[in-house]
Amino acid sequence: EATLPYEPTRIFKIIVIGDSNVGKTCLTFRFCGGTFPGKTEATIGVDFREKTVEIEGERIKVQVWDTAGQERFRKSMVEHYYRNVHAVVFVYDVTKMSSFTNLKTWIEECNGHAVPPLVPRVLVGNKCDLKDLIQVPSSLALKFADAHNMLLFETSAKDPQESQNVDAIFMCLVCRLKAQRSLPCRDTEGWPAQPQPHSRRLDEASGKGSCPC
Numbered sequence: 001e002a003t004l005p006y007e008p009t010r011i012f013k014i015i016v017i018g019d020s021n022v023g024k025t026c027l028t029f030r031f032c033g034g035t036f037p038g039k040t041e042a043t044i045g046v047d048f049r050e051k052t053v054e055i056e057g058e059r060i061k062v063q064v065w066d067t068a069g070q071e072r073f074r075k076s077m078v079e080h081y082y083r084n085v086h087a088v089v090f091v092y093d094v095t096k097m098s099s100f101t102n103l104k105t106w107i108e109e110c111n112g113h114a115v116p117p118l119v120p121r122v123l124v125g126n127k128c129d130l131k132d133l134i135q136v137p138s139s140l141a142l143k144f145a146d147a148h149n150m151l152l153f154e155t156s157a158k159d160p161q162e163s164q165n166v167d168a169i170f171m172c173l174v175c176r177l178k179a180q181r182s183l184p185c186r187d188t189e190g191w192p193a194q195p196q197p198h199s200r201r202l203d204e205a206s207g208k209g210s211c212p213c
């Protein structure tokens with residue numbers, strides 16, 4: 001199928017959700033800008049970042065919604081976050097157990113906004129560079145991810161060596177969305193009807209440049 005020169009670029013809206021301070025802004029910055037921001041302030045409402053990626057000859061605009069973790073900075077925006085969302089990234093901090101146990105609240109909020117089951121979701125444990133401070137064991141996170149049918153990524157927005165792993169989070173979702181949406185007449189039943197991938201952990205050795213799904 002020939003690509004027309006002026007074919008519009010598709011846009012996928014991906015929201016990043018989780019407690020304040022887990023590193024949502026840093027992760028989205030790493031993916032869209034390629035660097036770790038020196039200093040961040042708590043996000044108010046939402047910050048938009050975007051990156052155009054090319055997959056199998058198609059240019060896709062990934063619109064990342066970096067949402068606020070603090071209740072007071074997000075309450076007026078929540079409806080906007082979930083409207084027409086294509087994929088959801090849930091983030092916790094591997095050095096803070098409460099950010100992991102709160103995931104169930106974030107998942108409930110997402111479910112409460114009627115996000116269709118075909119909308120892919122992934123789980124991200126961030127700040128893995130703080131090796132001596134880890135509170136959330138991988139085994140526990142993996143169990144949780146499995147129970148919720150999500151892939152698990154453990155990564156660091158800070159460590160440059162982990163940047164491919166950060167990219168893999170978003171590229172994995174784009175690959176899934178692209179596959180889902182290229183199947184005609186499957187949009188309403190495609191995702192749940194597909195075989196569900198097993199949750200697994202991506203380490204530095206895997207997922208290089210290719211679709212990790």
Ligand SMILES: Nc1nc2c(ncn2[C@@H]2O[C@H](COP(=O)(O)OP(=O)(O)OP(=O)(O)O)[C@@H](O)[C@H]2O)c(=O)[nH]1
Nearest residue numbers: 020021022023024025026040042043069127157158
């Ligand atoms: N060591 C380490 N620190 C990180 C990492 N990611 C983020 N941080 C730090 O964690 C703090 C919070 O990061 P943010 O990205 O602003 O957190 P957030 O989730 O966007 O917070 P809200 O906007 O309030 O919801 C900052 O001091 C970051 O420098 C990481 O991978 N490793």
Ligand SMILES: [Mg+2]
Nearest residue numbers: 024025042043
């Ligand atoms: Mg933020």
